[in-house]
Amino acid sequence: VLNQRMGLLRLKTEDNPTYIRTDINHNQRYFKSRGQGSSQQNLRKTDILNYRISLPTLSEQQKIADFILRIDEKLKLHRKRIEVLKEYKKGMLQGIFNRKIRFQDDDGEDYPEWEEKKFKSTLSKIIDNRGKTPPTQEEGIPLLEVNSLGDSKPRYSEVKKYVSQETYDNWFRDHIEQGDLLFSTVGRTGAVSIQDDEYAAIAQNIVGFRFENHNPMFMYYMLSNFDNWKKIKRIEMGAVQPSVKVTQMILLKFDIPSLPEQNKIAKFLSILDKRMKLEEEKLADLKRLKKGLIQKMFI
Numbered sequence: 001v002l003n004q005r006m007g008l009l010r011l012k013t014e015d016n017p018t019y020i021r022t023d024i025n026h027n028q029r030y031f032k033s034r035g036q037g038s039s040q041q042n043l044r045k046t047d048i049l050n051y052r053i054s055l056p057t058l059s060e061q062q063k064i065a066d067f068i069l070r071i072d073e074k075l076k077l078h079r080k081r082i083e084v085l086k087e088y089k090k091g092m093l094q095g096i097f098n099r100k101i102r103f104q105d106d107d108g109e110d111y112p113e114w115e116e117k118k119f120k121s122t123l124s125k126i127i128d129n130r131g132k133t134p135p136t137q138e139e140g141i142p143l144l145e146v147n148s149l150g151d152s153k154p155r156y157s158e159v160k161k162y163v164s165q166e167t168y169d170n171w172f173r174d175h176i177e178q179g180d181l182l183f184s185t186v187g188r189t190g191a192v193s194i195q196d197d198e199y200a201a202i203a204q205n206i207v208g209f210r211f212e213n214h215n216p217m218f219m220y221y222m223l224s225n226f227d228n229w230k231k232i233k234r235i236e237m238g239a240v241q242p243s244v245k246v247t248q249m250i251l252l253k254f255d256i257p258s259l260p261e262q263n264k265i266a267k268f269l270s271i272l273d274k275r276m277k278l279e280e281e282k283l284a285d286l287k288r289l290k291k292g293l294i295q296k297m298f299i
Helices: 017-026 028-033 045-049 058-097 165-170 216-224 226-234 259-297
Strands: 115-118 123-128 141-144 181-184 192-194 206-211 253-256
Touching: 017 028, 017 058, 017 259, 058 216, 058 226, 058 259, 141 165, 181 216, 192 216, 206 216, 216 226, 216 259
Parallel strands: none
Antiparallel strands: 115 253, 123 206, 181 192, 181 206
């Protein structure tokens, strides 16, 4: 059953429907240019029927359609692999941090029991530039904002603002270093990433946590775990623009294992993340391949 905003096109010839569908999807500019209405655009039936399509022989249509369907199957397979890995990681995170899954040392011995600690006891330094809004420019040193956080490393593709070397040297109270945990305090609170070896500055809605005798990657995964994320949400203030006070954040208590077990957990979860990233890169490559081939096939 179709609702009133959908239409059905039934071919009365032997033309290949996959070929027709791909051609229509590729030429959306035609339909968008004929859409009527401001908030909700509509297409007239006559505009749809007047759409002109270049059709090769049925045999060539079939070959092109079969090729596209094979790529679509590969895309579907990679999406499925990514979903399976995400669910597996989610289950492992839950099992590790509620301690139903425990690791052993290289001799097969159990590690010591986890210890409840205040977050501040794990820290050697807090990099906090709140209240400092630097002048920005279109190039230079990346200024990391909340939208860059959430993955194990900052997403530099999301960076929109940059600062000069002079601003970097003189404006900020302190600077982040490789291995610091970046934590968003305003807006999408609790988003975290570990600073890599890139030269970057942090906006005032992000603080950097530097750890002492604790594995930064383990701490990243610990704060990414849903139950620990909920602890952070409980100290959140404000409805329109949520925020977290650093003074409250560092007083939160977390169950933390010994450093050797932290290292083993971080290594295991990092390998999972690398596998997911590899599958995501393969998926992106396939999407680019499909797009490029369609552009060549459908002019």
